[in-house]
Each structure stands twice: as structure tokens, then as C-alpha cells.
Amino acid sequence: PYASKIELRGFKSFRDKTEIPLSRGLTVIGGPNGSGKSNIVDALCFVLGWMSAKTMRAERFSDLIFKGGDGRRSPRFAEVSLYFNNEDGGIEVDSKTVVITRTVDEEGKSVYRLNRRRVSRQDIVDLLGKSLSLGEYNFILQGDVEHFVRMDSIDRRKIIDELA
Amino acid sequence: PYASKIELRGFKSFRDKTEIPLSRGLTVIGGPNGSGKSNIVDALCFVLGWMSAKTMRAERFSDLIFKGGDGRRSPRFAEVSLYFNNEDGGIEVDSKTVVITRTVDEEGKSVYRLNRRRVSRQDIVDLLGKSLSLGEYNFILQGDVEHFVRMDSIDRRKIIDELA
Amino acid sequence: KKDAFMRTFEEVSRNFGEIFRELSPGGEARLVLECESNPFEGGVEIEARPGGKEIRRVESMSGGEKSLTALAFILALQKMRSASLYVFDEIDAHLDDEKVPRVARLIKKYSQNSQVIVVTLKDSIMSVADRLFGVTMKDGVSGIVSLELAEYGGD
Amino acid sequence: KKDAFMRTFEEVSRNFGEIFRELSPGGEARLVLECESNPFEGGVEIEARPGGKEIRRVESMSGGEKSLTALAFILALQKMRSASLYVFDEIDAHLDDEKVPRVARLIKKYSQNSQVIVVTLKDSIMSVADRLFGVTMKDGVSGIVSLELAEYGGD
Numbered sequence: 001p002y003a004s005k006i007e008l009r010g011f012k013s014f015r016d017k018t019e020i021p022l023s024r025g026l027t028v029i030g031g032p033n034g035s036g037k038s039n040i041v042d043a044l045c046f047v048l049g050w051m052s053a054k055t056m057r058a059e060r061f062s063d064l065i066f067k068g069g070d071g072r073r074s075p076r077f078a079e080v081s082l083y084f085n086n087e088d089g090g091i092e093v094d095s096k097t098v099v100i101t102r103t104v105d106e107e108g109k110s111v112y113r114l115n116r117r118r119v120s121r122q123d124i125v126d127l128l129g130k131s132l133s134l135g136e137y138n139f140i141l142q143g144d145v146e147h148f149v150r151m152d153s154i155d156r157r158k159i160i161d162e163l164a
Numbered sequence: 165p166y167a168s169k170i171e172l173r174g175f176k177s178f179r180d181k182t183e184i185p186l187s188r189g190l191t192v193i194g195g196p197n198g199s200g201k202s203n204i205v206d207a208l209c210f211v212l213g214w215m216s217a218k219t220m221r222a223e224r225f226s227d228l229i230f231k232g233g234d235g236r237r238s239p240r241f242a243e244v245s246l247y248f249n250n251e252d253g254g255i256e257v258d259s260k261t262v263v264i265t266r267t268v269d270e271e272g273k274s275v276y277r278l279n280r281r282r283v284s285r286q287d288i289v290d291l292l293g294k295s296l297s298l299g300e301y302n303f304i305l306q307g308d309v310e311h312f313v314r315m316d317s318i319d320r321r322k323i324i325d326e327l328a
Numbered sequence: 329k330k331d332a333f334m335r336t337f338e339e340v341s342r343n344f345g346e347i348f349r350e351l352s353p354g355g356e357a358r359l360v361l362e363c364e365s366n367p368f369e370g371g372v373e374i375e376a377r378p379g380g381k382e383i384r385r386v387e388s389m390s391g392g393e394k395s396l397t398a399l400a401f402i403l404a405l406q407k408m409r410s411a412s413l414y415v416f417d418e419i420d421a422h423l424d425d426e427k428v429p430r431v432a433r434l435i436k437k438y439s440q441n442s443q444v445i446v447v448t449l450k451d452s453i454m455s456v457a458d459r460l461f462g463v464t465m466k467d468g469v470s471g472i473v474s475l476e477l478a479e480y481g482g483d
Numbered sequence: 484k485k486d487a488f489m490r491t492f493e494e495v496s497r498n499f500g501e502i503f504r505e506l507s508p509g510g511e512a513r514l515v516l517e518c519e520s521n522p523f524e525g526g527v528e529i530e531a532r533p534g535g536k537e538i539r540r541v542e543s544m545s546g547g548e549k550s551l552t553a554l555a556f557i558l559a560l561q562k563m564r565s566a567s568l569y570v571f572d573e574i575d576a577h578l579d580d581e582k583v584p585r586v587a588r589l590i591k592k593y594s595q596n597s598q599v600i601v602v603t604l605k606d607s608i609m610s611v612a613d614r615l616f617g618v619t620m621k622d623g624v625s626g627i628v629s630l631e632l633a634e635y636g637g638d
């Protein structure tokens with residue numbers, strides 16, 4: 001299976017429903033500083049169930065909801081959906097398209113859905129773990145390379161130790 | 165007056181005598197990673213009398229001497245000269261060209277020369293201070309911008325305080 | 329000693345605002361004391377409004393916006409002391425292709441009154457050089473090549 | 484638990500060497516235990532010999548060389564777990580115009596077996612995209628534009 005599309009709605013700087021179709025191979029995202037590129041990366045972390053709002057550069061989860069000063073009413077929640085093409089049946093769900101959705105409200109409470117049906121975060125994590133080997137370690141976030149440059153030899157050993 | 169040329173000899177990766185003529189306006193230095201661009205910046209810090217070897221990315225001053233593994237004998241000292249065009253007489257030295265030279269030997273001892281005549285470091289600093297307003301603060305070294313990005317509000321206040 | 333600090337603070341803040349405006353079109357930025365009654369009890373906050381956006385602290389900006397803001401702050405500090413030589417080593421690494429030419433223009437402006445030496449990996453900075461050098465390395469030994477600046481394309 | 488560590492260490496070191504070789508032509512790199520008898524008493528050093536130079540620790544390399552070495556190390560750690568999706572956000576900021584296309588080629592290779600999403604400011608990464616998107620911002624609201632990849636110049 002492969003990820004076919006990301007959909008953002010009210011998530012950080014993406015106020016309106018925004019669809020980003022994904023290549024089976026290499027998808028590249030460009031644009032000026034501050035336009036929202038890293039916010040898309042944050043959206044991926046978010047929908048895959050990451051538990052630290054700080055990793056997504058937010059003080060608390062409710063900060064992930066679009067906040068604009070433009071007079072229009074702010075959305076009440078932030079939502080990200082990740083669509084998978086499951087024609088090869090690799091994801092143990094009985095449908096050709098599998099959609100994972102995560103919504104967070106103004107209280108910072110998250111709701112997860114699988115094909116629109118409400119599930120627990122653990123259900124999502126189990127599903128992704130089995131069919132997609134998706135973890136936090138396949139992401140290199142902005143600044144990670146610089147962080148590793150500043151690391152000393154002890155930190156490096158600890159990182160390898162954690163992996164072991 | 166203006167700086168007309170830098171000359172490096174045995175300084176870091178510049179084993180052989182290397183001359184770099186400078187523009188009165190904007191001189192730009194490019195080249196691949198690791199080619200020696202920042203070493204030229206280090207050479208400028210060095211000849212202007214900076215006292216911290218670590219700022220020039222060396223453990224001790226003798227590390228600034230070219231060290232190569234190629235069988236040729238390593239130089240016994242590192243030397244940088246900075247030439248100034250003094251036709252406007254702005255530097256209080258009675259010559260049309262003023263040359264500042266700093267040499268460091270394998271013991272890490274520095275010798276300063278002004279137009280080939282040996283002087284003290286303080287003589288150089290006084291001369292530069294009067295005619296050229298040259299200080300450490302007009303240099304933005306590689307990584308400084310990233311360092312300021314990571315600074316917190318207290319550090320910023322301290323920096324302004326130091327300036328006051 | 330608070331007076332000395334406040335005078336410096338005001339001037340750096342003014343410089344900072346001007347430089348930021350030049351680097352970020354339609355943008356505004358200022359320094360804010362966390363503790364106005366006693367500056368030494370707090371720090372100095374940076375509030376910025378890059379073109380068209382609402383004002384917010386630098387901590388909540390994007391990577392490139394933080395880099396631009398930090399650069400403007402460093403240049404603002406430097407402006408406190410006039411200098412005849414400036415040296416900048418890779419100050420453009422995190423900036424997009426719209427910001428880098430603005431930095432080039434600012435550097436060019438500096439070079440009208442002072443000498444400027446810039447190390448860069450970016451073409452748009454190399455293209456405004458009065459003199460351009462390439463550094464090469466062979467078998468661990470560095471060398472210098474003088475590069476001719478050819479005009480490409482239309483003027 | 485030393486055995487588990489040593490097995491992981493050996494594999495990461497092997498991955499690291501391979502990836503470094505791909506990113507730095509003619510280069511070699513390896514991980515070295517500071518304290519071989521008891522790894523937990525020391526750290527892990529990185530020794531590298533970028534093409535044509537002598538071997539030295541990463542701490543004494545140039546800014547861009549450190550960045551490349553750190554990237555190779557991160558990718559080596561990632562290789563320990565197979566993944567079907569990789570996301571890389573601005574991993575190329577400090578690399579020169581000869582290294583960036585090498586990173587592009589490596590990313591392209593990854594994308595043959597996994598999905599890869601890359602955020603970049605660099606043209607040579609954008610030019611190898613299967614799909615390319617530009618992010619725009621207007622009045623504080625982000626939008627997406629699908630960009631066509633046109634072939635320029637000779638093939």
C-alpha cells in the first residue's frame with residue numbers, strides 16, 4: 001500500500017481544506033520561508049499519532065488549530081486525513097482506500113478515525129506498524145541535521161544504545 | 165585607507181604562499197565544502213590579532229600551521245599578511261602601503277610586524293582601532309546566525325548590555 | 329547604568345527595525361523589553377510581522393524567518409560601531425530564493441561605504457561581487473582562483 | 484546488553500560507511516568506540532576522510548562537511564528499520580552545489596522502494612521530483628500549487 005493524499009483542514013496555517021496528492025515515489029515541496037512547508041510535515045506527524053505537541057512546534061495541541069487575525073471566525077478544530085491506496089490489500093482493512101483521520105479540538109482532545117469510524121490511537125499505531133513500518137525515526141525534521149552536528153560522542157553512543 | 169590584499173603562508177589548509185587581492189567594495193569567496201573558505205576568514209581574524217585560537221577553530225595556536233600527510237615537510241610557522249593602501253594617509257604610518265603581518269611558530273608564539281618591523285600586538289590594535297575601526301563585532305562567522313537563532317531573551321539582553 | 333543600557337537598547341531597536349524592513353518586504357520588527365521598569369530583570373524579546381502576517385514573537389516563526397530575524401539583529405548590533413571592514417561567512421544558508429537577493433542588495437549597500445568580504449555557496453550573492461574568488465582544494469592543499477563575472481541574459 | 488549494543492553499533496557503522504561513500508565521492512567514514520572494552524564508558528567518535536583528504540574526527544571538519552557527515556549518520560540509523568515512508572525537511576541547507584545533486588540521487592534511490600516526501604529550497608532537489616508542489620501564503624493562509632516539471636536544456 002502507499003499514501004495517496006494528505007488533506008489538511010484548519011491545521012496551523014492551512015485554514016481551508018487543502019489536498020496534497022502524493023507520488024508513489026518522490027514528492028518534493030518548495031516555497032518561500034514561512035509559507036507553510038514544515039507545517040505539512042507537522043501535519044504528517046500529527047495524523048500518524050505523534051504525542052508531543054512541541055515536536056510540531058506548538059505549545060499545546062489546541063495551538064495546532066488555525067488562528068488568524070483576519071476577522072473571519074477561527075475554526076473550532078484542526079483536522080488532518082491521510083489516504084492510502086490499499087489495492088494490494090497490504091493494510092488489514094477491507095477497502096481499496098484506507099483513510100486515517102485525526103482531529104483535535106479547542107480543549108486539545110484528539111479523536112482518531114479509520115475510514116470515518118472512530119477508533120483509538122493504539123488501533124491506528126498497530127495498523128501502521130504492521131503494514132507500513134512507520135515510526136518517528138523515518139522523519140528528519142528541520143534542524144535535526146544541525147542538532148546532530150552539535151552532538152558529542154556520548155550523545156551518539158546513547159542514540160545507538162536506544163536503537164539497540 | 166582600504167585593505168588591498170591578504171597573503172597566507174602555511175596557514176591552515178593554505179600550505180603555499182597564496183595572495184588574495186581585495187576589492188575596495190565587495191569581495192565574494194565561493195567554493196566547495198571543505199575547500200578553505202572559512203580558513204580565509206580565520207586568517208583575517210588571526211592577522212588582526214584575535215587572541216582565541218578556538219575562534220579560529222584550532223585547539224591551540226600551533227594548530228594553525230599547515231599540517232599535511234603528503235610526505236613533504238610541514239612548514240614551521242603559519243603567517244598571514246594584510247596589505248593596506250594608505251595613499252590617503254589615513255593610517256598614521258609614513259608609507260603608501262602598510263603591511264601587518266602575524267606569524268605563529270610551533271610553540272604557539274606570535275610575532276607581529278608592521279611594514280616588516282617587529283612591533284607588539286598592542287601597537288597593531290591601536291593602529292587599527294584609530295584608522296580602521298576594526299573589531300571583532302564586524303565579523304559574522306559561520307554558524308553565528310544559527311547561534312543567535314537559538315539564543316533566548318535573557319542572552320539577547322546581555323548582549324545589548326555588553327554593548328552599552 | 330540603566331540609562332546607558334536604554335540608550336543602546338533604543339538605538340539597536342531602531343537599527344533592527346530598519347534592517348528588518350529592508351530584508352523582509354512589507355515587514356516590521358522591534359525589540360521589546362520583558363520587564364520595562366527594570367530591564368535587567370528580564371530579557372529582550374523580538375516581535376516581528378513578516379510581510380502581510382500578524383505580529384508574533386520570533387520563537388514561533390519558521391526556520392528561515394528566524395534566520396532572517398537573527399541576521400537583522402546581528403547587523404543592528406554591528407551598526408552601533410562604524411567599521412571599515414565587514415566579513416560575513418555563510419549568512420544566507422536558510423533563506424529562500426526571494427530573500428537571498430535582498431541580502432545581496434543590503435551587502436552591496438554596505439560595500440559602498442565599507443569594504444565587505446562575503447563567503448557564500450549561493451549564486452545570487454556571487455553575482456553582485458566586485459571581485460569573485462573560488463577556493464579549490466587538491467590533496468589537502470587550498471588554492472585560490474580569480475573568477476570572471478560574466479553577464480548572462482538580458483540587462 | 485553489550486552484545487545487543489555491539490550488533491547495532493556494527494550495523495550502523497556499516498550503513499554509515501556506505502551512505503557516506505555515496506554522498507562524498509572518494510570519501511570514507513566510520514564510527515569508532517572511544518572505549519572498546521566497555522562501550523558504555525565512552526562515546527562514539529566519527530572519523531572521516533572526505534575525498535582525497537586525510538582521516539580526521541568530525542569535530543575538525545568544515546561546516547558543510549559536518550552537515551554531510553551528520554546527515555549520513557542519521558540515514559544510517561534510519562536504515563536499521565525498514566520504512567515505507569520517509570520525510571526529509573531541509574536536509575541540504577549547508578551543502579554546496581556539487582553535494583546537493585548527490586543527495587538528490589540518494590533520495591531518488593530511496594524513492595524506488597519507499598515513498599519519500601522532501602521539503603527543500605534547492606532547485607536541484609526539486610528537479611528530481613516525481614511530483615512537485617509549491618506552498619504559497621496569502622494573508623497568513625497557506626495554499627498549495629501543483630508545479631509542472633519542465634525539462635530545460637539538453638538531455
Ligand SMILES: Nc1ncnc2c1ncn2[C@@H]1O[C@H](COP(=O)(O)OP(=O)(O)OP(=O)(O)O)[C@@H](O)[C@H]1O
Nearest residue numbers: 012013033034035036037038039066067390391392
Ligand atoms: N495555528 C496557526 N495558525 C495560523 N498560522 C500558523 C499557525 N501555526 C503556525 N502558523 C504559521 O505558519 C508559518 C510557519 O510555517 P512553516 O514553518 O511551515 O514555514 P516553512 O515554509 O517551513 O518556512 P521555512 O522555509 O522558513 O522553514 C508561520 O508564519 C506561522 O506563523
Ligand SMILES: Nc1ncnc2c1ncn2[C@@H]1O[C@H](COP(=O)(O)OP(=O)(O)OP(=O)(O)O)[C@@H](O)[C@H]1O
Nearest residue numbers: 176197198199200201202203229230231545546547
Ligand atoms: N592546520 C591545518 N592544516 C591542514 N589543513 C587544515 C588545517 N586546519 C584546517 N584544515 C582543513 O581545512 C578544511 C576546512 O576548511 P574550511 O573550514 O575553510 O572549509 P569551507 O570552505 O569553509 O567549507 P564549508 O563550505 O563546508 O564551510 C578542512 O578540510 C580541514 O581539514
Ligand SMILES: [Mg+2]
Nearest residue numbers: 038142390391
Ligand atoms: Mg520549514
Ligand SMILES: [Mg+2]
Nearest residue numbers: 202306545546
Ligand atoms: Mg566554511
